[in-house]
Amino acid sequence: MDKTAGPGRVKGTLTPPCSKSYAQRALAAALLSEEVSVLRNLEFCDDTRSALRCIEALGARVRQADPTTLSIQGGLDPRVSRLDVGESGLATRLFTPLASLCSTPIVIEGRDSLLRRPMGMMLEPLRRLGVTVRDNDGYLPVEVRGPIRGGEVEVDGSVSSQFITGLLLALPKAGQDTTLHVHGAVSTPYLDMTLDTAARFGVEISQRDYEEFYIPGRQHYRSTYFSIEGDWSAAAMLLVAGATAGEVTVRNVSMLSKQADTAICTALVRAGAAVINEPESVTVQHRPLRAFEFDATNCPDLFPALAALAAAADGVSEIRGTSRLEYKECNRAEAIRDEYAKLGIEVDTSEEDLMRIRGGQAHGAHTRSHGDHRMAMSLAVAALRADSEITIEGAESVAKSYPGFFEDLEHIRY
Numbered sequence: 001m002d003k004t005a006g007p008g009r010v011k012g013t014l015t016p017p018c019s020k021s022y023a024q025r026a027l028a029a030a031l032l033s034e035e036v037s038v039l040r041n042l043e044f045c046d047d048t049r050s051a052l053r054c055i056e057a058l059g060a061r062v063r064q065a066d067p068t069t070l071s072i073q074g075g076l077d078p079r080v081s082r083l084d085v086g087e088s089g090l091a092t093r094l095f096t097p098l099a100s101l102c103s104t105p106i107v108i109e110g111r112d113s114l115l116r117r118p119m120g121m122m123l124e125p126l127r128r129l130g131v132t133v134r135d136n137d138g139y140l141p142v143e144v145r146g147p148i149r150g151g152e153v154e155v156d157g158s159v160s161s162q163f164i165t166g167l168l169l170a171l172p173k174a175g176q177d178t179t180l181h182v183h184g185a186v187s188t189p190y191l192d193m194t195l196d197t198a199a200r201f202g203v204e205i206s207q208r209d210y211e212e213f214y215i216p217g218r219q220h221y222r223s224t225y226f227s228i229e230g231d232w233s234a235a236a237m238l239l240v241a242g243a244t245a246g247e248v249t250v251r252n253v254s255m256l257s258k259q260a261d262t263a264i265c266t267a268l269v270r271a272g273a274a275v276i277n278e279p280e281s282v283t284v285q286h287r288p289l290r291a292f293e294f295d296a297t298n299c300p301d302l303f304p305a306l307a308a309l310a311a312a313a314d315g316v317s318e319i320r321g322t323s324r325l326e327y328k329e330c331n332r333a334e335a336i337r338d339e340y341a342k343l344g345i346e347v348d349t350s351e352e353d354l355m356r357i358r359g360g361q362a363h364g365a366h367t368r369s370h371g372d373h374r375m376a377m378s379l380a381v382a383a384l385r386a387d388s389e390i391t392i393e394g395a396e397s398v399a400k401s402y403p404g405f406f407e408d409l410e411h412i413r414y
């Protein structure tokens, strides 16, 4: 689907969808409890729907108490032999270890960009933990047959944190205690979100410097009332719209959150925007923007929002961490470079792990999302400052994380 995004100013207040990272973790934890948990403020995007499908397939009994509240009777009892994780990287790397708690074979399968994302990091550690694994040369589909038994294992954390998240949530239910030795962990705030979720379900895990995790086995996930907070990755796009084209208040987000993408506020301040933090909202106002430096290694999902910010800033911004972008929904560094070039914005990715963006006047153009929700949103935000409309091919991809994005942006644009 093509979408036309127009130039304009923005002013208004928006509430982003709930954090899909927290929602997926809370759904997984509710499955692992033998009791009833209640998840509130849960709205559905494609990725949270994938996680819901997985927990139902693995045995959870889910009742919709109201449009945003689910009551979940947990308990692993696989009803199918195949799990459809849709296009969600997290659901894949989270539910593969969870499925490995079962003694029946389960195939994990996905679609589209997920089929090109590496899954090899899961194979050896799962085998060492007693799981029989069949894979497709390091890609989906993957078949696991547990039960995973715990023990001591080395894990490569340098491509993604998501498999560690899956192990951290699955292994408290294993028969033995586990020590994970993690090498080169990236996206570490996402591991804090996992530990936070586990703790809220009464599960104990200790860790040292994201290098060693100790997970006692045979633990009990207790019944929990879990309110899902607003999504900082979605908020980041809206706040950049405020910084570049007017003023935006985002409700239901707090700087006290453990979400990685709270870091957008640091980038906004460095770029010269006015950022007003309140206990349950953030307001960003436009000011003349200057080039900034920022390391996004641990918050890779911010890159597309940062690109729209840097494109509107005076000078050359330097954003570190591009090597983290190769294996997202598309190669996001290349996609940002190529699509922003169509707008007349120069993006240099020639130096390893670094992106340089020279701010300037964006021009109308026909662009592509590369099937990537964050690219579609980034281009729509960049369009606010363009001299004419930008067409975004593949705009429906926003459904992966923020189905109402275009309506929300239109609501505050004038």
Ligand SMILES: O=C(O)C1=C[C@@H](OP(=O)(O)O)[C@@H](O)[C@H](O)C1
Residues within 6 Å of the ligand: 020, 021, 022, 090, 159, 160, 161, 162, 165, 186, 187, 190, 300, 301, 324
């Ligand atoms: O655990 C999570 O919720 C996520 C972790 C990050 O992935 P990586 O650990 O692969 O960087 C992030 O990019 C992804 O959107 C969500």
Ligand SMILES: C=C(OP(=O)(O)O)C(=O)O
Residues within 6 Å of the ligand: 047, 087, 088, 089, 090, 091, 301, 328, 329, 374, 401
């Ligand atoms: C990369 C993302 O998600 P996932 O890895 O869960 O597919 C994302 O939401 O930008």
